[in-house]
Amino acid sequence: MTLAVCADVGSTYTKVAVVDLAAGALVAAASAPTTVRSDVLHGLDAAIAAATTGLGGRDLPCYVCSSAGGGLRLAVIGYEPLVTAQAGRRVGLSAGAHVVHVAAGRLGAAQVSALRAARPDVVLLVGGTDGGDAETITHNATRLARARWRVPVVLAGNADVRDELAALLDAAGVPVTAADNVLPRIGVLAPAGARAAIRAVFLRHVIGGKRLSRGTRFARLVRAATPDAVLTGVEVLADTIGGDLAVVDVGGATTDVYSVLTPDERATGPGREVAGNLWRARTVEGDLGMRWSAPGVVRAAAEERLLTADEQEHLAAAAARRAADPAFLADDDAERDTDARIATLAATVALRRHARGAATGERAGRDLRDVRLIVGSGGVLRHAPTESAERILAAVLADHAGGWPLPRAARPVVDVDYVLAAGGLLAEEHPTAARALLRHHLCTD
Numbered sequence: 001m002t003l004a005v006c007a008d009v010g011s012t013y014t015k016v017a018v019v020d021l022a023a024g025a026l027v028a029a030a031s032a033p034t035t036v037r038s039d040v041l042h043g044l045d046a047a048i049a050a051a052t053t054g055l056g057g058r059d060l061p062c063y064v065c066s067s068a069g070g071g072l073r074l075a076v077i078g079y080e081p082l083v084t085a086q087a088g089r090r091v092g093l094s095a096g097a098h099v100v101h102v103a104a105g106r107l108g109a110a111q112v113s114a115l116r117a118a119r120p121d122v123v124l125l126v127g128g129t130d131g132g133d134a135e136t137i138t139h140n141a142t143r144l145a146r147a148r149w150r151v152p153v154v155l156a157g158n159a160d161v162r163d164e165l166a167a168l169l170d171a172a173g174v175p176v177t178a179a180d181n182v183l184p185r186i187g188v189l190a191p192a193g194a195r196a197a198i199r200a201v202f203l204r205h206v207i208g209g210k211r212l213s214r215g216t217r218f219a220r221l222v223r224a225a226t227p228d229a230v231l232t233g234v235e236v237l238a239d240t241i242g243g244d245l246a247v248v249d250v251g252g253a254t255t256d257v258y259s260v261l262t263p264d265e266r267a268t269g270p271g272r273e274v275a276g277n278l279w280r281a282r283t284v285e286g287d288l289g290m291r292w293s294a295p296g297v298v299r300a301a302a303e304e305r306l307l308t309a310d311e312q313e314h315l316a317a318a319a320a321r322r323a324a325d326p327a328f329l330a331d332d333d334a335e336r337d338t339d340a341r342i343a344t345l346a347a348t349v350a351l352r353r354h355a356r357g358a359a360t361g362e363r364a365g366r367d368l369r370d371v372r373l374i375v376g377s378g379g380v381l382r383h384a385p386t387e388s389a390e391r392i393l394a395a396v397l398a399d400h401a402g403g404w405p406l407p408r409a410a411r412p413v414v415d416v417d418y419v420l421a422a423g424g425l426l427a428e429e430h431p432t433a434a435r436a437l438l439r440h441h442l443c444t445d
Contacts, residue, residue, distance in 0.1 A: 006422035024436020063425035065229035069210035075101035075120035079127035096228030128158030145172035233424030250378035252291040294319035355404035371407035
């Protein structure tokens with residue numbers, strides 16, 4: 001067998017999968033607590049050792065993604081809020097970033113101060129279609145240069161001034177990476193160049209800058225931010241099944257939703273988005289989670305009228321206990337039922353928001369009616385009894401009061417073996433193995 005190690009270094013746990021590249025099969029898996037308070041390599045090496053016992057782990061190629069230390073914090077600066085800034089925000093989410101700040105128009109002193117206060121790891125500077133407005137992005141690049149900005153900048157705006165502004169920022173000591181315009185024409189969203197540039201900056205600057213490890217080995221191992229790797233895995237899976245799909249990942253602090261839709265006449269029709277359609281998208285709900293953000297789930301569910309007054313009171317107390325002790329483990333049937341209910345609410349609200357388009361900025365929302373497969377992910381689903389996990393996804397698919405059209409014939413499945421991230425990590429160098437791995441574990445019919 002030709003084996004490879006795929007690892008996701010998360011904020012809480014480090015998960016490792018050993019994959020047979022020839023067969024595209026999962027050989028072994030293990031996890032260990034992420035040792036973010038000392039050196040993340042300790043937890044990574046422990047998880048690899050547990051997964052590769054008897055397999056020669058030290059000699060196997062290793063593919064790693066990471067969201068430790070808070071992942072990738074991105075700020076977006078655009079020309080105006082409803083077009084280029086919104087396009088940049090969507091691209092940032094697709095690149096696996098947590099978008100912590102969005103600004104539009106000409107930066108002044110107050111706007112630069114607000115940008116600093118957001119503490120981004122990377123700034124995505126966009127603005128103007130190719131051949132269109134160049135004044136705003138030129139002003140903003142100049143303002144950053146004069147402000148002695150030192151956070152890496154990805155420049156992905158009007159191509160007519162890209163080289164000139166990249167040289168300006170570089171001369172001022174600003175780490176800058178130039179990429180293709182995210183919005184070359186009105187209604188045309190082109191995320192690939194900026195997504196690749198953000199990934200490169202994440203690997204080159206962010207991983208080392210978070211001081212997660214004392215040496216350089218961890219930075220050499222990491223290939224992507226975890227959400228970026230997962231979205232790549234989702235894209236591979238969508239290509240494998242040949243149709244639309246959605247993924248709901250319920251975590252301790254956030255609930256992420258990924259969807260891949262098939263482009264059609266909606267891209268060019270009279271109701272098209274001026275900021276473009278992102279057919280492969282991700283949204284992050286920072287107020288919906290099983291532990292740190294559990295109180296946010298209860299508040300959001302109440303706002304969505306998913307709770308009675310009595311249930312809201314009960315769940316509010318349970319959520320407060322979980323937020324106060326993020327290491328809390330449900331150790332009896334009642335607490336496990338409560339976890340399942342919080343997970344159901346988090347998944348339901350997150351998918352409502354994703355489908356309505358509020359989180360992606362799409363006025364018409366995302367049309368999920370043709371979704372053929374809905375994948376549940378996150379520890380609460382992976383570790384739950386099969387019937388409990390199935391009930392959670394079934395409740396999401398039966399959410400007729402959400403104000404969005406439900407998938408007409410979606411099959412639910414849980415990523416029990418955590419292969420989406422592994423498939424994404426293997427996609428570039430071992431595409432056949434990535435497809436086989438995802439097909440075997442997530443396409444059971």
